[in-house]
Amino acid sequence: MFRRIVPVLGLALGLGLASQAAMAQEQSPPPPPAVQGTPGKDFTGVSPANLAGIMNYCVELQYVSYDEGNPVLYGLSEKYKATEQTVGNFDYALGSAGYFDSNGKRYYLVAYTNEDDRRAACHAAVKAAQPML
Known part of the structure; x- marks a missing residue:
């Protein structure tokens, strides 16, 4: 009798896990919308709060060093009440997630397909933020 129950129990357990995985896949948030083209590395039209969030993102993912990015992050946050x-x-939250708004379009830093380009974008954001401090 035990030999009959084990295969049925295994099948039921397997089906339960498969249905749970399918449900989890349905409930996961959709990926960010596709970015149309890679944005330039010009951050002149980005708000100070958005730049502060970008600094948070860049420091957290180590695209810029703590010593380089944190003074900018704290300076913008204090001056513009970003946090x-x-x-x-909302702009700070977008930046912290890696998004930035420039000239009416929203971009995502991961649109830069390689890490060197993301680092360069983060360094450009540091330079763009300097006059705002």
Whole structure:
């Protein structure tokens, strides 16, 4: 009798795991929308709060060093109230997720397909933020 139950139990367990995996796949958020073309590395039209978020993203993923990115992050956050806990800031949140708005279009830093380009974009963001401090 035990020999009959084990295969049925194994099949039921396998089907349960497969259906759970399918449900999890259905519930996962969709990937970010495709970026049309790679954005330039010109951050002049990006808001200070968005740049602060980008600095957070770049430092966290080590595209710029802590010593280079954190003073910019803290300076922008303090001056432009980008990280006010009581209000929040959508531009800062976008930047922290790696998105930036430039000239009416939203870009994602991962659109730069290789790491060297992402590093270069982060260094360009540091330079663009300097006059705002």
